[in-house]
Amino acid sequence: MKKYTNQGSKDTRSGFGAGLTELGKTNPNVVALCADLTGSLKMGDFKKNNPDRFFQVGIAEANMMGIAAGLTIGGKIPFTGTFANFSTGRVYDQIRQSIAYSGKNVKICASHAGLTLGEDGATHQILEDIGLMKMLPGMTVINPCDYNQTKAATMAIADYDGPVYLRFGRPKVANFTPEDQTFEIGKALMLQEGTDVTIVATGHLVWKALEAAEILAEKGIQAEVINIHTIKPLDGNAILKSVAKTGCVVSAEEHQMYGGLGESISGLLAQNDPHPQEFVAVNDSFGESGTPDQLMEKYGLSTANIITAAQKAISRK
Amino acid sequence: MAEIQELERIASQVRRDIVRQVHAVQSGHPGGSLGCTEFFVALYFDILKHQPKPFSMDGEKEDLFFLSNGHISPVLYSTLSRSGYFDVSELKTFRKLNTRLQGHPTTHEGLEGIRIASGSLGQGMSVAIGAALTKKLKGDNRWVFSLHGDGELQEGQIWEAAMYAAANKVDNLICTIDANGQQIDGSTDDVLSMGSIAQKFTAFGWEVMSIADGNNMQAVADGLNKAKDLTGKGKPVCIVMHTEMGYGVDFMQGTHEWHGIAPSDEQLANALNQLEETLTDY
Numbered sequence: 001m002k003k004y005t006n007q008g009s010k011d012t013r014s015g016f017g018a019g020l021t022e023l024g025k026t027n028p029n030v031v032a033l034c035a036d037l038t039g040s041l042k043m044g045d046f047k048k049n050n051p052d053r054f055f056q057v058g059i060a061e062a063n064m065m066g067i068a069a070g071l072t073i074g075g076k077i078p079f080t081g082t083f084a085n086f087s088t089g090r091v092y093d094q095i096r097q098s099i100a101y102s103g104k105n106v107k108i109c110a111s112h113a114g115l116t117l118g119e120d121g122a123t124h125q126i127l128e129d130i131g132l133m134k135m136l137p138g139m140t141v142i143n144p145c146d147y148n149q150t151k152a153a154t155m156a157i158a159d160y161d162g163p164v165y166l167r168f169g170r171p172k173v174a175n176f177t178p179e180d181q182t183f184e185i186g187k188a189l190m191l192q193e194g195t196d197v198t199i200v201a202t203g204h205l206v207w208k209a210l211e212a213a214e215i216l217a218e219k220g221i222q223a224e225v226i227n228i229h230t231i232k233p234l235d236g237n238a239i240l241k242s243v244a245k246t247g248c249v250v251s252a253e254e255h256q257m258y259g260g261l262g263e264s265i266s267g268l269l270a271q272n273d274p275h276p277q278e279f280v281a282v283n284d285s286f287g288e289s290g291t292p293d294q295l296m297e298k299y300g301l302s303t304a305n306i307i308t309a310a311q312k313a314i315s316r317k
Numbered sequence: 318m319a320e321i322q323e324l325e326r327i328a329s330q331v332r333r334d335i336v337r338q339v340h341a342v343q344s345g346h347p348g349g350s351l352g353c354t355e356f357f358v359a360l361y362f363d364i365l366k367h368q369p370k371p372f373s374m375d376g377e378k379e380d381l382f383f384l385s386n387g388h389i390s391p392v393l394y395s396t397l398s399r400s401g402y403f404d405v406s407e408l409k410t411f412r413k414l415n416t417r418l419q420g421h422p423t424t425h426e427g428l429e430g431i432r433i434a435s436g437s438l439g440q441g442m443s444v445a446i447g448a449a450l451t452k453k454l455k456g457d458n459r460w461v462f463s464l465h466g467d468g469e470l471q472e473g474q475i476w477e478a479a480m481y482a483a484a485n486k487v488d489n490l491i492c493t494i495d496a497n498g499q500q501i502d503g504s505t506d507d508v509l510s511m512g513s514i515a516q517k518f519t520a521f522g523w524e525v526m527s528i529a530d531g532n533n534m535q536a537v538a539d540g541l542n543k544a545k546d547l548t549g550k551g552k553p554v555c556i557v558m559h560t561e562m563g564y565g566v567d568f569m570q571g572t573h574e575w576h577g578i579a580p581s582d583e584q585l586a587n588a589l590n591q592l593e594e595t596l597t598d599y
Contacts, residue, residue: 031454052454053454055485057481058480058484060477060480060481062439062440062473062474062477063443063446063474063477063478063481065443066440066442066443066447066474067443067446067450067478067481068447069433069443069444069447070433070444070445070446070447070449070450070451071447071448072447072451073374073375073376073381073432073444073447074377074448074451074452074454074455074457075375075451076454093437094440094443096437097434097435097436097437098433098440098444101423101425101434102423102425102433102434103425104433
């Protein structure tokens with residue numbers, strides 16, 4: 001069994017900040033906008049190094065999305081930064097009309113997604129953002145799993161022409177993917193081969209999926225682990241190939257069951273090759289205050305939940 | 318500068334195009350379109366430095382215009398086609414299946430002259446600010462214009478944008494408010510009274526001027542030229558342009574009733590009798 005090593009836990013938002021700082025040096029067309037959360041989004045270095053290319057818009061997210069759309073006219077590549085809640089639900093119509101329908105090359109960069117925002121509670125813990133964004137025609141939706149991957153994704157989306165939603169988070173989580181990785185939008189990453197069950201995870205749940213696979217192996221269950229960093233467009237071939245081999249699947253994400261990665265996988269299987277699926281996701285509920293670990297356990301997004309789901313999926317084959 | 322009489326002749330044809338487009342598909346928004354005809358004709362045939370062909374989305378070294386109140390698409394489509402962005406015969410397809418002339422303007426179908434989708438109100442000022450910022454970043458000293466309905470100012474995003482533009486000295490931006498005092502449900506005063514639009518923009522830090530008769534071609538052209546002179550001085554420029562909804566067709570004039578209503582065959586004939594065919598009908 002392949003072993004992955006945590007090179008030292010880091011927050012994915014810092015991966016975004018590091019990627020943006022790199023872009024500031026390498027791509028003169030990249031500009032950044034922030035709605036009064038420069039520190040939280042780790043955009044300070046970009047701002048310091050490129051004051052002319054940084055736009056502080058204040059607490060006015062709708063205006064930020066519109067300005068970003070306008071900045072593309074003339075060839076700039078705007079990266080907007082605020083919390084995931086204020087990057088999606090609050091400004092859905094602005095994104096829909098001025099960015100997605102207008103086909104504008106805006107990168108919507110969203111931090112503090114999901115329950116792991118922690119103590120701020122449900123007002124800020126959006127668990128619907130992947131669904132909101134994946135429903136928009138032409139929108140690419142990316143949810144990387146760790147610091148290194150978030151940095152690589154941030155840099156990769158600057159070279160892609162079209163609207164992108166990039167989702168990341170607040171807590172320090174295991175950093176285990178290669179520092180020098182090439183990020184390919186829309187490509188599933190096979191992390192662990194197995195024959196009994198496929199675990200398809202995204203974002204913070206990828207490391208937990210690897211932990212679960214290790215414990216399952218001790219129980220004699222060989223789990224295949226796939227990292228889906230791009231939820232749309234979904235790498236359907238990789239998932240179908242794996243599920244054809246293992247015969248069942250567990251989807252794992254820090255998001256509502258409705259509208260998330262798991263639902264995309266269900267649609268894919270239903271249309272091509274139906275197999276049993278178990279969901280590790282929030283079940284139609286808002287979050288609440290608590291530490292990230294407490295919340296992940298209470299809402300069923302822990303390593304133990306993935307193990308239970310895998311065993312159940314296998315039993316339904 | 319173009320001759321005012323020539324601009325007025327073009328405006329007569331644009332008004333014919335507006336009522337004919339809306340009549341043909343029995344849907345669309347003639348009232349606001351007719352009220353803003355002088356503005357569009359003055360802008361596209363006199364004020365803007367622009368290149369209809371080949372159309373460039375980036376519009377470098379061109380003046381840019383953004384229509385925020387996208388429902389007055391008939392006047393935009395007529396003006397764009399009459400100034401050479403696309404063939405006037407395409408006006409026949411307005412609002413019909415597979416058309417590039419969607420009910421509200423969009424970049425989605427590749428229609429030349431359109432740089433942003435609009436229709437859901439309140440978004441165009443932010444977009445215009447973004448385009449103006451890109452011009453500043455690139456050292457492109459041309460202007461960015463936008464048009465907004467007065468009712469549209471009830472959207473909160475407008476005031477987010479107004480605050481930003483003044484605070485950040487976006488002074489290559491000229492936003493015109495079509496102050497016709499009407500919206501779908503009635504007069505703006507009855508629906509949601511906004512007080513003084515000019516005082517509001519002044520308080521937000523804008524340079525504010527007015528065009529007292531937005532249906533007088535000379536006044537509109539002079540006003541837009543004056544607005545250009547007010548730019549470059551550290552403030553965005555707002556023009557409060559007073560117009561009459563439905564102007565040019567007597568039975569549509571001065572009422573919100575024709576905001577989104579199409580004329581019957583008889584009403585079309587009546588309207589066309591009031592509007593000289595100065596260029597050839599499409």
